[in-house]
Amino acid sequence: MTQPSPNLLNPDRYFDTDPAQRRVARELYEASAKLPIVSPHGHVLPEWFSDPGASFGSPTELLIIPDHYVFRMLYSQGITLDRLGVPTRDGSPTETDHRKIWQLFADHFYLFRGTPTGMWLTQELVEVFAVDEKLSSHNAQDIYTHIEARLAEAAFKPRALFDRFNIEVLCTTDPANSRLEHHQAIRDSDWGGAIRPTFRPDGVVHLLVKGWQANIIALSEASGINVTSYANFLHALMQQREHFKALGATATDHAAETAHTTILSESEAEAIFQRALRQEASEADARAFVGHMLTKSAEMSIEDGLVMQLHVGSIRNHNSLIFQRFGPDKGCDIPHRVDFTHSLRPLLERVGNHTDLTLILFTLDESAYARELAPLAGHYPILKLGPPWWFHDSLNGMARYFDQVMETTGLHNTVGFNDDTRAFPSIPARHDVWRRASANWIAGMVVRGIVDLEDAYEMNLDLAYRLAKTAYRLD
Amino acid sequence: MTQPSPNLLNPDRYFDTDPAQRRVARELYEASAKLPIVSPHGHVLPEWFSDPGASFGSPTELLIIPDHYVFRMLYSQGITLDRLGVPTRDGSPTETDHRKIWQLFADHFYLFRGTPTGMWLTQELVEVFAVDEKLSSHNAQDIYTHIEARLAEAAFKPRALFDRFNIEVLCTTDPANSRLEHHQAIRDSDWGGAIRPTFRPDGVVHLLVKGWQANIIALSEASGINVTSYANFLHALMQQREHFKALGATATDHAAETAHTTILSESEAEAIFQRALRQEASEADARAFVGHMLTKSAEMSIEDGLVMQLHVGSIRNHNSLIFQRFGPDKGCDIPHRVDFTHSLRPLLERVGNHTDLTLILFTLDESAYARELAPLAGHYPILKLGPPWWFHDSLNGMARYFDQVMETTGLHNTVGFNDDTRAFPSIPARHDVWRRASANWIAGMVVRGIVDLEDAYEMNLDLAYRLAKTAYRLD
Amino acid sequence: MTQPSPNLLNPDRYFDTDPAQRRVARELYEASAKLPIVSPHGHVLPEWFSDPGASFGSPTELLIIPDHYVFRMLYSQGITLDRLGVPTRDGSPTETDHRKIWQLFADHFYLFRGTPTGMWLTQELVEVFAVDEKLSSHNAQDIYTHIEARLAEAAFKPRALFDRFNIEVLCTTDPANSRLEHHQAIRDSDWGGAIRPTFRPDGVVHLLVKGWQANIIALSEASGINVTSYANFLHALMQQREHFKALGATATDHAAETAHTTILSESEAEAIFQRALRQEASEADARAFVGHMLTKSAEMSIEDGLVMQLHVGSIRNHNSLIFQRFGPDKGCDIPHRVDFTHSLRPLLERVGNHTDLTLILFTLDESAYARELAPLAGHYPILKLGPPWWFHDSLNGMARYFDQVMETTGLHNTVGFNDDTRAFPSIPARHDVWRRASANWIAGMVVRGIVDLEDAYEMNLDLAYRLAKTAYRLD
Numbered sequence A, B, C: 001m002t003q004p005s006p007n008l009l010n011p012d013r014y015f016d017t018d019p020a021q022r023r024v025a026r027e028l029y030e031a032s033a034k035l036p037i038v039s040p041h042g043h044v045l046p047e048w049f050s051d052p053g054a055s056f057g058s059p060t061e062l063l064i065i066p067d068h069y070v071f072r073m074l075y076s077q078g079i080t081l082d083r084l085g086v087p088t089r090d091g092s093p094t095e096t097d098h099r100k101i102w103q104l105f106a107d108h109f110y111l112f113r114g115t116p117t118g119m120w121l122t123q124e125l126v127e128v129f130a131v132d133e134k135l136s137s138h139n140a141q142d143i144y145t146h147i148e149a150r151l152a153e154a155a156f157k158p159r160a161l162f163d164r165f166n167i168e169v170l171c172t173t174d175p176a177n178s179r180l181e182h183h184q185a186i187r188d189s190d191w192g193g194a195i196r197p198t199f200r201p202d203g204v205v206h207l208l209v210k211g212w213q214a215n216i217i218a219l220s221e222a223s224g225i226n227v228t229s230y231a232n233f234l235h236a237l238m239q240q241r242e243h244f245k246a247l248g249a250t251a252t253d254h255a256a257e258t259a260h261t262t263i264l265s266e267s268e269a270e271a272i273f274q275r276a277l278r279q280e281a282s283e284a285d286a287r288a289f290v291g292h293m294l295t296k297s298a299e300m301s302i303e304d305g306l307v308m309q310l311h312v313g314s315i316r317n318h319n320s321l322i323f324q325r326f327g328p329d330k331g332c333d334i335p336h337r338v339d340f341t342h343s344l345r346p347l348l349e350r351v352g353n354h355t356d357l358t359l360i361l362f363t364l365d366e367s368a369y370a371r372e373l374a375p376l377a378g379h380y381p382i383l384k385l386g387p388p389w390w391f392h393d394s395l396n397g398m399a400r401y402f403d404q405v406m407e408t409t410g411l412h413n414t415v416g417f418n419d420d421t422r423a424f425p426s427i428p429a430r431h432d433v434w435r436r437a438s439a440n441w442i443a444g445m446v447v448r449g450i451v452d453l454e455d456a457y458e459m460n461l462d463l464a465y466r467l468a469k470t471a472y473r474l475d
Helices: A020-032 A059-063 A068-076 A097-109 A118-129 A138-152 A158-164 A181-188 A212-223 A229-244 A265-279 A284-302 A320-326 A347-353 A367-377 A395-409 A424-447 A453-471 B019-032 B058-063 B069-075 B098-107 B116-128 B142-151 B158-163 B181-188 B212-223 B228-247 B268-279 B283-304 B320-326 B345-352 B367-377 B395-409 B423-447 B453-469 C017-032 C059-063 C067-076 C098-108 C114-129 C140-152 C160-163 C180-190 C212-224 C230-244 C266-277 C283-304 C320-326 C346-350 C367-377 C393-409 C425-448 C453-470
Strands: A035-040 A166-170 A252-254 A308-311 A359-363 A383-385 B037-039 B167-171 B251-256 B307-312 B358-363 B384-385 C037-039 C167-171 C251-256 C307-311 C360-361 C383-385
Touching: A020 A424, A020 A453, A035 A424, A059 A097, A059 A138, A068 A097, A068 A118, A097 A138, A118 A395, A138 C098, A158 A166, A158 A424, A158 B228, A158 C283, A212 A229, A212 A252, A212 B423, A229 A284, A229 B167, A252 A284, A265 A284, A265 A395, A284 A308, A284 A347, A284 B142, A308 C180, A359 A367, A367 A395, A395 A424, A395 B395, A424 A453, A453 C393, B019 B423, B019 B453, B037 B423, B037 B453, B037 C307, B058 B098, B058 B142, B069 B098, B069 B116, B098 B142, B098 C367, B116 B395, B158 B423, B212 B268, B228 B268, B228 B283, B251 B283, B268 B283, B268 B367, B283 B307, B283 B345, B283 C360, B367 B384, B395 C393, B423 B453, C017 C425, C037 C425, C059 C140, C067 C098, C067 C114, C098 C140, C114 C393, C114 C425, C160 C167, C160 C425, C212 C230, C212 C266, C212 C360, C230 C266, C230 C283, C230 C360, C251 C283, C266 C283, C283 C307, C283 C346, C367 C383, C367 C393, C393 C425, C425 C453
Parallel strands: A035 A166, A252 A308, A308 A359, A359 A383, B037 B167, B251 B307, B307 B358, B358 B384, C037 C167, C251 C307, C307 C360, C360 C383
Antiparallel strands: none
């Protein structure tokens, strides 16, 4: 059961069916398939790796309960999150029978036909867990038993899988106020896996976010700087950036509903920050402060060399009922329209021409790809485009990205792939989809005489491996 | 002349030309091609079926004069609607020589190359009317004579064609204030065709629409409830919904310029309604009332089980000159940008988590497909996505829909096909385009190893037949 | 070295790799490949043709320094415009060693892989300059030497290349206040090349543009009408339009950030114009005036028969630092979202139903293609859609255009191709990309049974040659 079943996993999957293109795609893919994985942005938990004995729990705990890609689809068809064992905020009970939850999932596996989640899970079951049948109502319990047994083996502990997956480097995402104990523990251990933190200040920058006051206290504690003003807020951030760098960080990450940027005077910023400390900040204050801190963060990055990432366009917790009962990241974040051209201009006017800053942009609004993002990144030295994000991290999403972005911005203003996942065992499958999609896209250009094979090989290695390393300064 | 001419109608039309994909597409299509037609939303006139002797009139009356898809294209090239016999609002004369109009149409048939109208008409002429030549200036009169003769035959009466088309069920769209006499007459007849009404309250909900006062009077008369207040307006609507249900309705239909929803207090709603009765309602009143009534209609649907449809984004009667002379639905409705994420939130916060409500969304703004609609329908239990609508009901429109919608929302959050037409003889051609496009899309996934043949067969039947029946509660 | 190298230039390039489609595409392309070039809109300098001895300068002067497509990509990767020899506004020195600039370009030629600039340059080097190797760091100086030698030959003077390129007619773009001396000189010469001016009033219509006062003075001088009021501003424009027509103009061109149109009263327009003369016009004044002048220009076109073009959606000089140092057109114009449906309505209500006016629309916001532009042009007699513009003038941009525009608007509401370039030697390559992309698109419809070969040939000639001539009244 260790060889992938050809019935479940076509070795030429995702390639164009035209024989000429498929031949070139396969040839290119063979050159990138076995390259180490560079995972510069994601949400894997560092604690899985700091403790050598850590384990992933039951199949349901690993594959269903934490994966909002999975349970949002089930929820959309009327299956409540209670029945899927998703934990509640107030601790009120939800389903605890993991085999029952697994059965419910298997009964509805048909919902994932043709979806990226379906594709990742299929590959994961076959290649990671050596399952050799398509999941169904009938074999659900047997497959559960099989995976459960695998997860109990030493070879399926997090560190063992990290090594088996051939991950060269994996970056986690960590709050700005983190002490990074788990990262420290990994460094202190005798295990050689390269896991790096990423500095994410959203929890202290978004003034109206639930728990902001507590986040600021934690920032004071972590940094050793008592955050009582905007001025020492900045010092605390800079202090923590140094701490992150010392533990291997090469990047920061910023999320916002819009791409609004602005530049406040020091006194305006201080006044807003003081109102926030008094819990009197308005929506307008919060919006201005986020926009200001993006520009400020870019300036800090010019100083300390951390690559900056900006993820824009998700309206978080769109469904209040789900948010109140289950908390954030429960499949109810919904994208909306985003302007970049006007919104980013204040930041770009301030720092856009620096050659020692990298700002990587991510969008959930694909209509900005060809219209705004490709022209922006195709001009400003600081800008690069991140790969297709979230809902667009899919076979078609990648094809649209290549189609709409590359002609204008060029390959070298992009940054390869991000898996951006907390679903650790899906990482090889996600990178495999990207490498196949890349190879196929380039093959399409070869057979249509747009690039020659020599260039094709270079582009293929760039997309699969080199661009991510370079852009994130991981080399 | 009863066999389709292979020169005019390629049996493998619309399938990818790659031999492997074409083979699978053909195989899938053969499994769905002969399935009965389920037509859950459209604008066919019930009077064609209530009178056993009803006929379609001349070829020009059937195929040109009522079809705004046809005459808008001719108009765009400078052919006035007068010359095409489109009736005027004030009864001033337009062209009455149907052969002359037909000739004008045939002289410009080249305008429809590569358009869905061209594709539907070609298939309709070949398969319904057994025309075996491409329409041209030269054969226009002969073809007219031929179709005219067919239309005089018993086999070409509406009921006969309904049976020949193998229509399992066809839903019309009827104003909320209708008495549904024609539907009653169909039920009372000995003819077995399943024709169901759909409840469309736009004419009484849009307070500033031309004729609103008259529509309210008609609602009072039809419902037997004197509509003098918002409170008994709601009663009258509920009364009529019951009447529609009694005659087979399973759905309602709502159109709006935007997806704006809101919830007014009863007193606010009443105040606006009273202003409307006094002809003093403002644009803001009208907008708020439409948004409120969408939420209210969703609540009514939870009560009575009618599936709710929402068609958003058309600016009706964009060209005042045409509207004033010829009235609505004359090819001058122009779509605009629409936000769903923010606009639908008030309604979704109220009823979005119900599992006994279905709200089907239609858009003319495809940029919302991947960004907003697929994530929304991929999360909220009440939401499903309607098929490509109007300008997007086309081969490329379908391909874009499959591409942009399916990965995120999944097949089961969609509802199969709607022909949405008043052009009755085009119905088989429209469903055929969809079934071919579906089969081809699925075949593309089969040959690229994304779904296996077993799943492909299920998906193909879902798209061609089952999803429409289930979503519209027609089973 | 005069035959294109098959290694560099695949004779079947840009065609689908499926053998059936490729065969039809090649057949169609062969029918259009050798047709004369009709170039109805572009930015080639007339002075290259008025002086029989004019030359293009060095390879770097011809191919790099003036081409913002080229240097924006290099700039995005951190290569300053100074190093590329782009001249500064204040005359401060930049790199003058053309061989050094060429080397820098060649060292970074990999940035253009898969981009339209890469495709045009490759074809240009092979077909115009008979270069038979791929440009690289190693051969950069040899290729420079080779091109330099060619440019010194009589056969590479502008007029000679014009003839060799088989250009039937080429339209330049000229400010409304131009005296058109170069066009006059071309007419007066014994050379037969058909070069026509296009009337572009942006510099006098955009009240806040740098240099507006000077532009008005030049308009007074050129027209012989002292522009001291809105009233005689209109007269001066009409006078100049006549002058342009006398020298062969058949069209006007208008650029705007948005598609906003409006109709001011004569007194409002006069008041704004007077404020502008006093340098007191506000942003709102400027916006209203531009919107008003679009409507006014349409009315003038009804009078004098000039075809009107509207290019919408570019935020010019987004990067102030570059604009201040190097001036406009330096690769930092960034598109933004544009509404057409509401914005154009005032103009369309005024003149939209005229059959003797043609208004050609261009967009940088492709999300409007299927949603707004195709329905608008598929209804209003005055409207036609221009080809993919600027960032979208690319192989994928063309495919998206055909996909999203044609089904709704139909071929005959489009206008063939515009090369829109100042890079004269790239003109054949640009038209070749279009002709190949067109042939391939039509071939795709042939092999899928959507159009027959007879229609395909007509459509192919329309796109390659006939539509441009007809729409721009060049026949």
